[in-house]
Amino acid sequence: MTRQPTLHDVASAAGVSLATASRVLNGSDRKVSPELHARVLSAARSLHYSANAQAQALARRSTALVGLLLHDIADPYFSGIASGVLSAAEPHNLRVVIGSTGADPDAAVTHLAALRGERARAAILVGSRTTDRAAEKRLADAIGQFVAAGGRMVCVGQPGLPGDTVVPDNRGGALALGTFLRGHDRVAIVAGPDRLRTVRDRIDGFREGLGHPESTLVRAEFSRDGGYRAALEIPADTTAAFVTSDVMATGFCAGLRERGLRIPEDVAVAGFDDVPVVRDLFPALTTVRLPLAEMGARALELALAEGGAASTVGVPAELIVRASTHQP
């Protein structure tokens, strides 16, 4: 590996000035004579020139980076959103650097600091909130710093933090589901952690739809295994269960089956999110569809917005009825 050719090399190979070379190799508005233009181009080509992005960023005082922060890329909810972010970024020639926040409540803070150092154009934070007030404060501070440095912040899923927000209609979707399940009288709600506003909205909407609030509430971890364990805990005479996320519901169904309970004959089960795989479960899962990829794309677009004011875009949630539920 020899030293990479610089713009300087190209310029002298083409017999022009640095400025001219720069003008033709990058979409400058300044005009360059066809003759020189061609010479620069061919010099660049034969040298295999590739502009140093860092140098450009430094000189231009701007980068093409956007950060994407999420819990766990292996979780289909997050990867669905990530997929949307990526495809929306492509046409804008934006590069997305991804970070998983995982279990550590301060991981987002760390990542945000790094993104600030990288002078990222924007950061997209997908659902990462904790019950820890202090940590929450640190997050808000980190966001503040990031924004102060000129970055745009957008949160997906959970409102309440500074910056733009993409929020699905959790309440509305759950309400439709609750309404659909009306008539079941021994209903269990398998919910993720109470601290999540998302979870609360889904519960509230569901209960309102159901028409009576005296359902059993089981708390569980927001994961496949959390759902599985919850299945072992719900009352044996439950006739319907609303599991607040599909990933949990997947484990929940497995747990139910192991317990010898049939779906939907013994207990009707519904999830939320409509991650791709749930239609292939047996029985196929009734759920509320969230347009994950679209949410990601919307977030990216917000991230690009020039305007000053923080905006919120809502996305609809749609009830998808499949075989895992029946109306009583």
Add this chain to the structure above:
Amino acid sequence: MTRQPTLHDVASAAGVSLATASRVLNGSDRKVSPELHARVLSAARSLHYSANAQAQALARRSTALVGLLLHDIADPYFSGIASGVLSAAEPHNLRVVIGSTGADPDAAVTHLAALRGERARAAILVGSRTTDRAAEKRLADAIGQFVAAGGRMVCVGQPGLPGDTVVPDNRGGALALGTFLRGHDRVAIVAGPDRLRTVRDRIDGFREGLGHPESTLVRAEFSRDGGYRAALEIPADTTAAFVTSDVMATGFCAGLRERGLRIPEDVAVAGFDDVPVVRDLFPALTTVRLPLAEMGARALELALAEGGAASTVGVPAELIVRASTHQP
């Protein structure tokens, strides 16, 4: 948003030179007196200083970026690997920029060019090969350029390209599966595109294990829907099917069910990869486990390797027997 403070600002606020400020704010080996050290630190803190990563990269002639190129982040095979890459990158303080290559055979080429411009330390390419010789050549060229620019290249899943490689034991895993399924006499193999070496290895291993090669071969797209369609095509009297990826197998099982065929009574089904969800299908899917996250982590480690010679690391594949198969 005001102009971001620079190292210069910090230095003068602390009443020291640029060099000293630089030394304390970055892990230089040079020593600085405790007194100045403290002054710089407090100045940096009160100014909310954040080093400009681009400027550092330029001055240091090195970045902390690694690129991760994969087909589709929403596919659990890829997201599983990505997850491993991310967690391995974290402790090394590496940033990973991700790009999906999707359907476009030249997307990897484009991304590689961008990564070269960014002077990324390494690029990890997860399974992206086409039947198109010309495109393949362009890919190899792009890799060559990237490497010539000092980047490290590592491919996951498919050998044959320049650079390091992480290859799972496709053949061995499939062989174990074939052996397990011995005795079935009307066996179908539902395979992804023939151009993929991975697919070929899996087929060969499986056949060898099975002990007789006269199985029906059905080609399908390497996706859930591809598997679904294949299920409608296989001979009705098939007693066992090996589907070359779990994602395909997921669709395949759904298709079988719609056709009224029972699993495993009518046809035993096995997949490959062991993506998380297949254990929750009903019946749970027999498959060959690939340590996806570990593969990603290994790739990242190869990417970090200093040495010159390209190396190949193999990862084992393990037969996981579940309810979707029975021995005849």
Add this chain to the structure above:
DNA sequence: CTGTTAGCGCTTTCAC
């Protein structure tokens, strides 16, 4: 131990 001073590779006025 600390400070001075060249760059790193590119963009962008500002003259010509």
Add this chain to the structure above:
DNA sequence: GTGAAAGCGCTAACAG
């Protein structure tokens, strides 16, 4: 149209 030159913010010799 084209070029000279001044940075962009930081690091790393090299002197003290």
